[in-house]
Amino acid sequence: MDLQKINVKFFAADTNGVRLEDFIQIFNSWVQASDGAYYDIADYSHVQAGPGTLVVAHEANISIDCAGSRLGFLYNRKQPLAGTNQEKLATIFKATLENCRKLEEEPGLDGKLRFLGGEALVVINDRLLAPNSEETFVAVRPEIELLARRLYGSAEYTLERDPDARKRFNVFLRTSVSLDTRALLKNLGDA
């Protein structure tokens, strides 16, 4: 299976004092610095458990996402990526984590936002390519396990899938070891 349209979400550790509206200002400054790579910002703060605040681009959308009533940073790759599945997963994870780290360091948030390094959600946003089935899981599992090894080293981890066939293919990747975004990026880079 040639994995494409990979989405990765890292969840916020604590949402106290973080308001969705704050991200409009932050993302606007990102847009200003993007030299045309980011097209627009969409504000869905009025819907519950929705896309939150979204930055739209050609290659990938990024957002402070509230789906599942869990605030997190979502990287939604739209354009096809070249390379092996492992290379593609690593590319998406790196892009996601770099954005997470950037948000953690964002002066406007006063350090109020931290992401949980020990949990990530992987979604394949293409029901034709990857229906949410056991068969897809069997095909994708080795790739995610390989990535988990790179992220977590020798630490134990679990993979869990929401089997609801109506949903997109999804895997929750979890470890009990405490890791922050810097450590994960370092692990990915060193691999």
Added chain:
Amino acid sequence: MSQSTGWKEKLADKMPPELAREIDIFETQIELRKQGKIDERVFAETRLRRGVYGQRYDNGQRHDGLKVQKLKLPSGGLTKGPETVWDAPGMLRIKIPFGGLNAEQMEVLADLSEEYADGISHVTTRQDIQYHFVHIDDTPSLMRRLAAVGITTREACGNVVRNVTACSLAGVCHDETFDVTPYAMACSKFLLGHPDTQDFGRKFKVAFSGCGQHPCGLTSMHDMGAIARKKIIDGVERRGFEFYIGGGLGAVPYRAQLFEEFLPEEELLPTAQAIARVYARLGEKRNRARARIKFLIANLGIDEFRKLVLEERQKLTPDSRWTDFLARVHEPTESPLKAGTSLNGSERPEGFGAWYATNVYHQKQPGYVVATVTLPMGDITADQFRDLAQVARRFVKDTSRTTVEQNIVLRWVSEADLPQLYGELKAIGLGEPNAGTIVDVTACPGTDTCKLGIASSRGLARELRSRLSEKSFEMDAAVKDLRIKVSGCFNSCGQHHIADLGFYGISRNINGYTVPHFQVLLGGKFKDNAGAYGLPVAAVPSKRIPEVVTRVTDRYLKGREKGESFQEFIARLGKKEVKAMLEDLTRVPPHNVDPSYYSDWGDPREFTLNDMGVGECAGEVVSQTQFSLAASERELFEAQIYFDAGALKKALLTAYHAMIQAAQGLVKTQNYDISNDEEAILKEFRERFCDTQVFYDKFQGSNFADYLFRARENLNTEDAVAKEFALRRLQEAQLFIDAAHSCYNKLQAQNATTRAAAVNLPAAGPA
């Protein structure tokens, strides 16, 4: 990017064949546009007629608050319309006739919103669903997946008949004369793709209402509006419609005029067809600002227009579809899932009372209610939409509908189920009360995504919703029952004219700065099918609009007389007094004192009008000949594919059909009603274009025309066709189509010269 081939194969058995074929054609048109073989204007109108709309910044640039950024769109110079870059995200509008949705459709809509858009399905003020940030390459896949559940995007945009709307309470309303659903459905099917609705200068909107007094149908603001009526004729009760024509909002709002007090049901569709023919023939085509049918009727007068329509009606060839559907209009269109049981003393979840007070309507059928699912500004997430489908399955059959107030209703809910239903809606974030109240603000997309948006209608609506919802529990019923509607510009997609408090986006220049404002309109009437339009009273800076709402509603509460409606109150106060009441709110502090006035709601950028683009609401005026010529190009492209695949005989046949299409297009310039009969097309083409040497090349003489007639003869050749022979015929077909384009261009140039000469003619003096 697109995997349409995959969906095409996977859904082949689920799509209605005609819909599948249309989508194949659209996909080919996309390919041809990429190859530069379809003119960008023709392609723009083609895609609009498939619901594929432009979106803000699709000209490839955006003001980021500091400077204009050129967006990184990799498609190079490829465009999907004038000043519309190929790779720029766009909007897809999906027609939902009379708002009717079943659970399977909800699930597919949810899936598509997260796979191809931004995870949101947006319910519009005309019961459509819209996706934003969609790539055009994905649209064939989207359309196939929609087609597989019986939904089309065809003619959702462009100069055609748009979504046919109807009361969301049709069939269950206490005050309706009869259920208009089957009529709306029949009208929608009949007019969709009808040859007589393909040559309008602008869009054409149709609405049905079961009664005159309620707002659900909004017939008065539609190009064509039908209100259910019954009449005793020769001792027999007959169904029909109080029939209106020529309404519309926009910059110049018109109330529809009475066309017929009682139009018998069997005359509904032929009259609609006759109206379409008169509008296509006489409606303005060049001046887009005056091309809606309301202007034609204003120019002709309703009596003259009616006379022309009735004359046209007599000329129509009878069509069995006019009356076939009538055999079933008395059958129930829906049935309940459960027995209707009244709400008893069962335990009620927290918040139920407030929700019940505003979101529940008791049907005329005892024991059943309509439950309104409040969608903030018409938005529903993919997860919510999927979950709502499951909720709908548990409580009702396929009886859900979108509403013109951007909500969704579940009809035929057993009243006893309400506490459980509310609990389940609340669990998925859809248990918000205040449907149809002042809190339930309606808004068009405005500057969020619309190219024409001036001010942030959604930003303002979000702010008003938030403030009003905090006060809703203590709000007086007289205020709570008011409606607020917001448009991002004067075009009125948010229907600001028919709200008690309406706002539309404008700008004002203050000391060299452009400041977002809203024009305030008061006293519009949502009831009585959009019974009156509001009066503009003042231009107020965007950031002070919440104060306008507070001040006006407070004044109404304190100053109204017993039983006085808001409209009556505003009329009694008078425009001068209302303006004076808001005067201080119109002032804008200098930029260095309060810069917040200089940006819009929910947008930190300093306000600018630089991002406005050319709207596509008006579509492109593309003649039927241009469409025929584009279709002939597409067929020739398909012929080439057959040729490459070795299906030479099929390639020849398809190339011939391409030439017939082109010839038919040319004949349409002189005989608009030319049939699709091949013999008739050939005969008229020969007489009108060959015998007259209109289709004649200075150097090639009649050679190009001869290719057509020779191609016809070649169809009778033996099955074994030599490759070289077939290739030559395909080349000749291309030459013929090129010549047809040249001929059409020549005719257009001649027409322009004739028009110019007519304008410059000296006025006739006295004899």
